[in-house]
Amino acid sequence: MSLDSDVIVDRRRIRRKLTFWRVAAALIAIAAIAGVGIMVTPGTRGSLAASGSIARVNIEGLIRSDQDRVEALERLADSNAPAVIVHINSPGGTTAGSEQLYDALTRLKAKKPLVVVVEGLAASGGYITAIAADHIIAQQTSLVGSIGVLFQFPNFTDLLKTVGVKVEEVKSSPLKAAPNGFEPTSPEARAALDALVKDSYAWFRGLVKERRGMDDQLLDKVADGRVFTGHQAVDLKLIDQLGDERTAVAWLVAQKGVKADLPVRDYKLAPRFGDLTFLRAAASITLDALGFGGVARQLEQAGVDRLGLDGMLALWQPAGSN
Numbered sequence: 001m002s003l004d005s006d007v008i009v010d011r012r013r014i015r016r017k018l019t020f021w022r023v024a025a026a027l028i029a030i031a032a033i034a035g036v037g038i039m040v041t042p043g044t045r046g047s048l049a050a051s052g053s054i055a056r057v058n059i060e061g062l063i064r065s066d067q068d069r070v071e072a073l074e075r076l077a078d079s080n081a082p083a084v085i086v087h088i089n090s091p092g093g094t095t096a097g098s099e100q101l102y103d104a105l106t107r108l109k110a111k112k113p114l115v116v117v118v119e120g121l122a123a124s125g126g127y128i129t130a131i132a133a134d135h136i137i138a139q140q141t142s143l144v145g146s147i148g149v150l151f152q153f154p155n156f157t158d159l160l161k162t163v164g165v166k167v168e169e170v171k172s173s174p175l176k177a178a179p180n181g182f183e184p185t186s187p188e189a190r191a192a193l194d195a196l197v198k199d200s201y202a203w204f205r206g207l208v209k210e211r212r213g214m215d216d217q218l219l220d221k222v223a224d225g226r227v228f229t230g231h232q233a234v235d236l237k238l239i240d241q242l243g244d245e246r247t248a249v250a251w252l253v254a255q256k257g258v259k260a261d262l263p264v265r266d267y268k269l270a271p272r273f274g275d276l277t278f279l280r281a282a283a284s285i286t287l288d289a290l291g292f293g294g295v296a297r298q299l300e301q302a303g304v305d306r307l308g309l310d311g312m313l314a315l316w317q318p319a320g321s322n
Helices: 002-040 067-077 095-109 125-130 157-163 187-212 216-222 230-235 245-256 277-289 293-301
Strands: 054-063 084-094 114-123 135-138 143-145 227-229 264-266 313-315
Touching (some): 054 095, 054 245, 067 095, 095 114, 114 125, 114 245, 125 187, 135 245, 187 216, 227 230
Parallel strands (some): 054 084, 054 264, 084 114, 114 135, 114 143
Antiparallel strands (some): 084 313, 143 227
């Protein structure tokens, strides 16, 4: 019996030591990765100030409100970068987020020459972003446009009837929380939504008309929600030129007096510690060291970083992509 107790005590002692060294190793790994992350993180204050290079900014994926991105663009405006090339590959996003990004780029353009290069797609909110620049370049097969606004919501009325569920509510007025998806949309609620969409659409159209110098006839032609190829968009005044980043650099040299031999370097629109990839890596290492590696994988599979979009959308998606 005494021998068994000694074995149990020894095992507990070994387990405590193992846990201690696991935690120590995890802390060392976090410190090392964080240090490397701080040293290599681009887009922080002063990273371009001494380089004198043309800044390359990438706008990709869904666009939503992002104050960190606004602050990063403000730091870029105060840097010594002589010019900015914005690469866009986005189907759009929320109208509020697109407007915020447009305003931030407009303020940046007031301080530095700015040209946009459409990589593959600049639709809806992505096109709102593009027209902040005075010069837009796209490849022949790039897609641009989709000038329009969308308010989309599911309606589960028929499904709830099938399963025998009824949602009851008490609200202060008929249009409160309308539409809610649990009852047929009333004519009054539909009219209110229609007014919202039309108001935002009028703002979008006015922005395109002003920034691209279109008359009403041309604006009506391009503002019906369609996307156009880069080749089509040149004649429709949606873009200015066909080409790529080299074309953008040549335009900056010819039209804005930027030195021809300047390199183009990435400027990431992220907080001071970048996109925090190194912190996620450190967290993963820590969980693995403590024997909880499966937790991190389960959280990732559960979609912890899943994007939620609220409000009206300036978003393009091909038919059948839902």
